[in-house]
Amino acid sequence: MYDVVIVGAGPAGLSAARMAAEAGLKVALIDDQPRIGGQYFRHAGVRRIGGILAPRFGRARYIHTSLSTLGRCGVEVLNEATVVEISADRTLTVAFRGSITQLQGENVVIATGARERVIPFPGWTTPGVIGAGAAQNLMKASGVLPGSRVVVVGANPLCLLAATSLLRCGVKIVAVCAPSRPRVTFNALLRLMRRPDIFLRGVGYLLMLKLYRIRMLSDYRVTDVIGDAKVTGVITRRFAEGLPPSEERLDVDLIVVNDGLLPNIELASRAGCEIEWEPSTSVWSPKRNADFETTIPHVYAVGDCVTASGVENSLLEGEIVAISIAASKDVGERGRLRRLSRLKWRWRRLQKFRSAVVELTVKESLDQRPLTDDTIVCRCEDVSLATINDALCQGVQDLNALKAETRVCMGRCQGRTCMHTVLALLATAVGKEPDQFKPPVPRLPLRPVKVGDWLKKF
Ligand SMILES: Cc1cc2nc3c(=O)[nH]c(=O)nc-3n(C[C@H](O)[C@H](O)[C@H](O)COP(=O)(O)OP(=O)(O)OC[C@H]3O[C@@H](n4cnc5c(N)ncnc54)[C@H](O)[C@@H]3O)c2cc1C
Structure with missing residues (x-):
């Protein structure tokens, strides 16, 4: 049993792990990539790109100091480890280098980032x-x-x-x-x-x-x-x-x-957290309180998996959640509450900045795109717009029926790429707004796992 299990070693997960470990908590950090860092710190010491000297991609030192802090504080880091399930008692099922393992956390921090839209x-x-x-x-x-x-x-x-x-x-x-x-x-x-x-x-x-x-x-x-x-x-x-x-x-x-970016909400959804519609960016996002706790007690969500707001926001949210958990367990430095309120003040300033960026970002919707009948909508299953429109014309009213009829959202990515588009088409056909639909709770396992690995669990 860990005090905190953090899923995702991007800026949000890393800063949460560093801060929680420095406060004296027992921490496990899980990430499906071979290296820690997430999307922003994806520097692999590349020296040349296409024959020219690679430009500096920013803050590479953060990874070095993080690695030494995690090592010094005894954080258990699991790389190439994919969380495929979370249960009500906060036990995480993890596909880890050819086997399935389980970790339980008194607190779980979801920092799974976002994907491109x-x-x-x-x-x-x-x-x-x-x-x-x-x-x-x-x-x-x-x-x-x-x-x-x-x-x-x-x-x-x-x-x-x-x-x-x-x-x-x-x-x-x-x-x-x-x-x-x-x-x-x-x-x-x-x-x-x-x-x-x-x-x-x-x-x-x-x-x-x-x-x-x-x-x-x-x-x-x-x-x-x-x-x-x-x-x-x-x-x-x-x-x-x-x-x-x-x-x-x-x-x-x-x-x-x-x-834009779509928050990776699948793990939060699977944990039973309430998911709400974020109208300014038209995405679904886990609902949370001022300490970033979701509607499931002791399950927190931070960084881009809530709203894609950039690296500064993810770093800040990671620190805030770690200090909040440390404070709730009454551990860590003496001035932590003062520090927490300072961080939250900085976070509120950043949200004002972010609201302006969102306002100034040109957004496009599906109906503004010059789509043709043979435009592919679901690339995993090769489903075209015409196939979806045919099903909608036959009176299909909900996502499950549309999936059964056309196989949209049923390929390898399980709708991560096309779900928003499919729901927008469905909403227009049945005269609803996309926010009137809830994203379906993903099925186990969250990411594809080899059958052989899965069977080793039993
Ligand atoms: C493809 C892409 C590239 C980007 N490139 C840049 C860039 O170059 N510069 C920039 O300023 N911003 C970039 N961004 C924006 C970037 O998302 C943020 O700035 C920042 O990295 C967000 O930090 P985060 O910790 O919230 O999430 P992320 O950095 O996305 O970290 C989340 C981590 O969680 C892991 N993860 C997710 N699900 C699971 C699971 N089930 N089990 C285990 N691990 C899991 C992911 O592999 C990832 O390592 C990019 C975004 C995307 C989607």
């Missing part, structure tokens, strides 16, 4: 169309340049970051394409000033794109991808009000897309 468009499953986060990961973790002539599609911080990282690695950015221009208000600017450091970093990305004279196409959407076995180009069309639509072909070998 891509709203389908014609040709989005062609090899050579990748997420902005995936582009970052290929460069940071593997030293691989994903393409040589790139168009970046999307207007959010991760797209801007990916565009500048690609530029720094010597890639030709043909254009950055956004569906519209954000309306910057004075009030939003004031809120951005709550974190001038992060704001200036964002301004730096924009200046870099300007300096390199990168074409910024706003009011443009991708209407088609050219190439079957591999992307060779993209068709973009201008949809500006008052202007005639104009189409342009861009010759590229890589299309980098991102429509």
Whole structure:
């Protein structure tokens, strides 16, 4: 029995583990990746990318100091370990290097991060169309340049970051394409000033794109991808009000897309935590109290698995949750309550900043996409829009019936990629809002496990 079991060794899980261990708690940290660090600290000591010296991806020292703190405080770190089930007594079932093991925590901190959201468009499953986060990961973790002539599609911080990282690695950015221009208000600017450091970093990305004279196409959407076995180009069309639509072909070998991030809520959902709709970003998220405890006592959720708010937020939430747990067990440093209230004050400032970023991020919905009948919606099961529309026309009213009829959301990813799109289509067909549906509780095991490994458990 551990005082705290933390699932996910990204910024949120790492900072929670460091702080809890320093407070004297017995901690286990579980992550399914070979190295700790999550998405942000996915640096693998890559020295060269595509033949040029790798740029610095930021704060690599955090990992070194974390590793020494975890070692010094005796934190049990399980890498390449996937949590596939959680029970009511907070016992976690973990697939770990060819076997199944179980760990129980008096407290469980869920820090499972987020995944990329891509709203389908014609040709989005062609090899050579990748997420902005995936582009970052290929460069940071593997030293691989994903393409040589790139168009970046999307207007959010991760797209801007990916565009500048690609530029720094010597890639030709043909254009950055956004569906519209954000309306910057004075009030939003004031809120951005709550974190001038992060704001200036964002301004730096924009200046870099300007300096390199990168074409910024706003009011443009991708209407088609050219190439079957591999992307060779993209068709973009201008949809500006008052202007005639104009189409342009861009010759590229890589299309980098991102429509935001979707919190990985599956473990919280499986634990029985209440899941609520977050209207500002249109995602589901575990409900929590001021100490980040979910509706299930002693089960906490922090970082991107609640709302994707970036590395600073994840680091801060990890610290706050660890000090809250230490305080509830009456251990740790003497001034911990003062420290907790200082951290919470910083967290509230960050939420103001985040609300401005969300407001200024251009969001697109499915009905704005130029979809065609043969656009793939569920890529695991190869289900097209026409197949889904046929089922909806026959009167299918709920997700289970739609799954049975078409096999959407039933492939390897279990709907992690297409569920939001499918529910948006279903909602339109039955005249409801997407928030009127609850995401289904995922089935055991949460991630695919080899049958042989599973049988060893019995
Ligand atoms: C693909 C991708 C790339 C990104 N790249 C960047 C970037 O380069 N720069 C940037 O500023 N932001 C990036 N982000 C945003 C990033 O999510 C946050 O800035 C930050 O990493 C969030 O920290 P976190 O600890 O909340 O989650 P994460 O960093 O996502 O960490 C969560 C960890 O939990 C693990 N995990 C999940 N489920 C399980 C399970 N069932 N069992 C065991 N382990 C599990 C994951 O493998 C991961 O290691 C990226 C996001 C994504 C999705």
